[in-house]
Each structure stands twice: as structure tokens, then as C-alpha cells.
Amino acid sequence: MPGPTPKRASLPRPAPYQLPREQKTENLLNAPVEAKMPENLRVFQEMAQSLPPGDIDFQPRKIVFNAPYNEKQVFQIKLINTSALRIAFGINTYMRKLRVDTLCTPRCGVLDPNEHILLAVSCSAFAFGQVDTTNDRITVEWTNTPEGSDKQFCREWLEGEGMVRRKIILIEYNSTPIAPKPTTSSKPLLQATKLGMWLPIGFAASELYDYEKGVPLDRETCEKNLEKLIKNDRDVDYYEWLNLAQQCRTENHKLMEQMALGMAFTSAMANKQHKKVSRKADKDKITGAIVQNKMFSIETAEIWDRVLTLPNRKWFQISDVVTDGEVSNWSSANLVTHVRALARSVFDKVDEADPHMMCYATSQNACIYVPIDKDFFDGFAEYLIGGFGQEQSRDLKLQVRKLVTEVMGNKLNRVRARYNKMYGKDASEEAAKWMREELDKKDGELKECQLIFSKGSKSSYAIEVHGEEEEDLVKSEVLSGDEDVEME
Known part of the structure; x- marks a missing residue:
């Protein structure tokens, strides 16, 4: 007599966000909070969301998993905004008693007209035929974003009074494995x-x-x-x-x-x-927009120096860490090289003083890591342009900001890689989730304060953190690297 059907271990689920009143909530999960909607966007919400959301498309239009189901499978599907307006979308997954672990990444985002994004829907191993999979599906909800809003997801857009549309994609399971296609030649395939x-x-x-x-x-x-x-x-x-x-x-x-x-x-x-x-x-990318052979001046740069705030609410000014010795031989003749060198020097020092750097991201649409505000890179670009004695033009500012963003992206990749090597494969993601939770709290651990830079060795820095001693911060320190790595 066969024994009872084995139960699959329950996996932790992200907290659901509140769906519109007409949608049942007991069977749906939704994306985590990505950002709080700024107060000034509420004025425009009724104007933009008074229009019904346009249509979206999927390629392919169904999700199919094939036997055997003894290991995790991933299916990619492209979500396309075919409407004429920018939309915000959220992904819900339906899991019957958690017997099929179907997760979708990314779970939320913002798409411009005709823009698309790849979604990865994964299905964990399970005993096919012993569980009911007839209702497994994912649901996509979307709405028009408020007029004048930034391209950054806000949970309130899908919870507000505006019109929200949804599509349901059923998940199909094939009981028979697909046989590999026969090869027409015994010769090895030559790859490009x-x-x-x-x-x-x-x-x-x-x-x-x-x-x-x-x-x-x-x-x-x-x-x-x-x-x-x-x-x-x-x-x-x-x-x-x-x-x-x-x-x-x-x-x-x-x-x-x-x-x-x-x-x-x-x-x-x-x-x-x-x-x-x-x-x-x-090097020639921005040559036409600059005045050549201008030596870098810290005195001139400090006119444009301002407070730069990191995602953990700590702030600093570039003049706190840049010294005359570092920039004494720099000029606009090698603007690209010297912009990157200065940015790398500053970010290395931030890395020494900030134990939370593994939690940051340069992309404003990041769903796991916490985005660095665009104003941070704007302030950095203005400081550099002023220091090299150049005109603060819009085009030059955009190009310098791009260089600084690339350097920060490379730095964050190295920091996360070292942190994960020290504390485990997904340690940086867990740290980023913790930071998001703390930022959402009214009385969280992350307080607004100045970032304190070391004047001695890398291992002897001090930083003000509420409720923690300096010895406790040593566990969060990540060493700085020497080489850039490419951003994915």
C-alpha cells in the first residue's frame, strides 16, 4: 500500500501588496515596494490615470514547462508595452498551497511606449501527477504612470484610484519529455x-x-x-x-x-x-565640448561642491576626500581618463567608510539593490566640470555623469563580489533587502548623518552608526580592488 504523498517544503514568500478591491487577494502575490511616490506626483495622478491603460503583449504568449520535473526549470518571456503611454507593471504569481514554486523576476517595473523587458519564470522541482497544477498561472497588472513622474516604480500607482488592467497567463506542463532533434551530421558544430x-x-x-x-x-x-x-x-x-x-x-x-x-x-x-x-x-568623445589644457583646480571645483547623499542616508562632500596631490597633474587634455581616476579614488574612500556599499545600485529601476539617486551623479559631474574649468553645459554634464556612473557600477560589482565571497553567495542581496526594510521604517537603524572618512589606514576608519560599536562594523568591511570589471 503506497504511503502518503510527500509534501514539498514551504518556501518564504514576499509580503503581498494590497490589490484593487475587485481583485481577490488570497491567491495572489505581488512585487515588493520599489519606491515611495513623491508627494508632488499625486497632483498629476488623476490626469495621467484618467485615460484607460493601453495594451501589452507577450512573446511567446504562453508558458510551457516540460518533463521531467526533477530539477528547477526557467522559462523566459518578453513583456512589451504596445501602448502609446508609459506604464507601470506588477507581477503576481498563483501558487496552490506552495506545491509549485513559480516565481517571476523582475516582479515590477516601468516601461516606455514600445519598450520591452524579459521576465524569467521559474518552476522548482516537484512530483508531477501528484499535485494539482491546473490553476498555476501568473497575473500581470499595469496602469498608466502619473504625468511628470520619474521612471521609477511606485507601489501606489497600482493601489490608487486609477484604472488598472490585468492579463492572466496560464502555465502548461507537458507530461512527456521533448526528444532532442536528430543531428544531420556527425561532424562537430563549429561555433562563431x-x-x-x-x-x-x-x-x-x-x-x-x-x-x-x-x-x-x-x-x-x-x-x-x-x-x-x-x-x-x-x-x-x-x-x-x-x-x-x-x-x-x-x-x-x-x-x-x-x-x-x-x-x-x-x-x-x-x-x-x-x-x-x-x-x-x-578620449575624443567629449573633446569638442571642452576647453583644452585646463588644469584641475580644487578651489574652483569647491564652488560647485555640494552635499551628496548615499542610499543609507549618509552624506559627504567630494572636497572631504580629494587632495591637491591627487589632482596636481590632471588637466582637461585627458578629461575622460582623469574623470574616471578621480571618481575611482573617491569611491574607493567611500568604500572604506561605508559598510553598506554592497546594497547600492546605479540603475534607477533596480528591484533588489537600492538605487543611488540621480542627483548624486549630477552633483559629482558639476564638481568635476567646475574643477576642470569647463562650462556647465547640459551635454557635457550628461557625458561626465555617464562616466562617473560607469565607474560606480564597476566599483559596486567588485564590492558585491568580495562581500559574497566573504559571507555567502547571496549575502549582498540579503543585505539590500534589509536596507529596504530599514528605509521603510519610521524609526529604523539608518539615520541621516555625515560619512566620516579615515585619515589613516584602511582598517582604522571610524563611522557613526546608531546602536553599533566600531568593532561590530569590521564584519561589514569589504576591501577595495584594483581592476574594473564590466557591468552586466
Whole structure:
């Protein structure tokens, strides 16, 4: 006699937000709070939300998971705003007694007209046939955003008096595994890319040549496929030629071995030349908008210095950490390089003094980490432009702000990587969730105060935190790195 059906362990669920009155709440979960709506946006809410929300589309239009269900599966679906207005959306998931753990990421956001976003719907392992999956679904709710609002999700938009539309997508489960498609050739498939680099032989074999038939593709197709090299800026993997040279040596083809070695050199040289041209182009991006050979002046920069507030409510001024020695040789002739160097220097010092840096994000649409306010980067850009003796033009400010944002993004990636290595894989995400909760509290631990920078070694800094001693902060310290990493 078979035993009772095993129960799946319940997983923690995010707290639901309140849905409109006509929507049942017992079966739906919704996204966490992303931001509180500023007071001045309420004036515009009735104007923007008086119009019925337009339509949205999904590609594909249904979610299908295939057997076997002995491990977690992920299905991607594209959400497209096909309306003529900006919309805010929230994702609800329906889980019957938590027997199927269906989660959707991201769970909320803001989309401009014709903008799209990829949603990842995951299904945890479960005993198929022993649970009822007929009602598994996700629900998408959306509404027009208030006129004049920033592109940042606010929970109140879906809770207010405005019109909210919703679509339900049922989740299908196939009981029979899908058989892999039979291969037409026993030869190994030649790839065009590997490890983020172009494979010269693989690209030519797959994009310029019919490898199975041994004939070139027509010229028009080749030219079209070559556009991929421009749209996707990657290095060429010269090592593929070295492997070919080794194979030629094994088969005693000396001439082919020498040709392969020559192609390896050519590919490596092309990479170096490309990087050199890219660096020069990068330096020339804002050359036309600046006055050349202006030395950086701290005295002039301090005219534009103002209070910069971090997400944990601590504030500082750039003049607190920038010294004459750091900027003595800097000028507008190398504006891009020196802007990045100054920003990196400041953020390294912020990293030493701020134990919460792993919680921050540069994107205003971040759903897990806490966004750094746009005003922070505006103030940073004004300080730098003033210090280099340039005109505070809108175009120059936008370009300098972009450089500073990129440097901060690289810094945050390094900080989170080190923090996760020290405290666990998802430690930075857990810290960010804690910070969001504290910021929502009226009497939370995060108080507005000045960030105190160390005047000595990295390990001997002091910082004011309510309810904590300096020894307790050592656990949250993350060491600063030397190299930038690319942002995803």
C-alpha cells in the first residue's frame, strides 16, 4: 500500500501588496515596494490615470514547462508595452498551497511606449501527477504612470484610484519529455563565439560558408552576417589558430602550420589595434565640448561642491576626500581618463567608510539593490566640470555623469563580489533587502548623518552608526580592488 504523498517544503514568500478591491487577494502575490511616490506626483495622478491603460503583449504568449520535473526549470518571456503611454507593471504569481514554486523576476517595473523587458519564470522541482497544477498561472497588472513622474516604480500607482488592467497567463506542463532533434551530421558544430570572443574559423564556417556542403554562402548573405562583427564588439580568439597550428604539426603539414601561426599573430595584432582605436575614440568623445589644457583646480571645483547623499542616508562632500596631490597633474587634455581616476579614488574612500556599499545600485529601476539617486551623479559631474574649468553645459554634464556612473557600477560589482565571497553567495542581496526594510521604517537603524572618512589606514576608519560599536562594523568591511570589471 503506497504511503502518503510527500509534501514539498514551504518556501518564504514576499509580503503581498494590497490589490484593487475587485481583485481577490488570497491567491495572489505581488512585487515588493520599489519606491515611495513623491508627494508632488499625486497632483498629476488623476490626469495621467484618467485615460484607460493601453495594451501589452507577450512573446511567446504562453508558458510551457516540460518533463521531467526533477530539477528547477526557467522559462523566459518578453513583456512589451504596445501602448502609446508609459506604464507601470506588477507581477503576481498563483501558487496552490506552495506545491509549485513559480516565481517571476523582475516582479515590477516601468516601461516606455514600445519598450520591452524579459521576465524569467521559474518552476522548482516537484512530483508531477501528484499535485494539482491546473490553476498555476501568473497575473500581470499595469496602469498608466502619473504625468511628470520619474521612471521609477511606485507601489501606489497600482493601489490608487486609477484604472488598472490585468492579463492572466496560464502555465502548461507537458507530461512527456521533448526528444532532442536528430543531428544531420556527425561532424562537430563549429561555433562563431566562445567565452565572449569571436572564433575566426568558427565564424567563417557558420556565417560565411556552408560547411556541410563545402561551398561559400552568397555575397549578400556574407555581408549581412559580417554586420554582426560591428553590432557585437568582441575580441577575436587568436588561440583557435594556435590549436590549428598544433594539429598541423601532428599531421606533418609544415606549410599549413606556419600559415596558422601567421593568422594567430594577425588576430592578436588586430585585437590590440582595435583596443587602441577604441581608447582614442573614447578620449575624443567629449573633446569638442571642452576647453583644452585646463588644469584641475580644487578651489574652483569647491564652488560647485555640494552635499551628496548615499542610499543609507549618509552624506559627504567630494572636497572631504580629494587632495591637491591627487589632482596636481590632471588637466582637461585627458578629461575622460582623469574623470574616471578621480571618481575611482573617491569611491574607493567611500568604500572604506561605508559598510553598506554592497546594497547600492546605479540603475534607477533596480528591484533588489537600492538605487543611488540621480542627483548624486549630477552633483559629482558639476564638481568635476567646475574643477576642470569647463562650462556647465547640459551635454557635457550628461557625458561626465555617464562616466562617473560607469565607474560606480564597476566599483559596486567588485564590492558585491568580495562581500559574497566573504559571507555567502547571496549575502549582498540579503543585505539590500534589509536596507529596504530599514528605509521603510519610521524609526529604523539608518539615520541621516555625515560619512566620516579615515585619515589613516584602511582598517582604522571610524563611522557613526546608531546602536553599533566600531568593532561590530569590521564584519561589514569589504576591501577595495584594483581592476574594473564590466557591468552586466
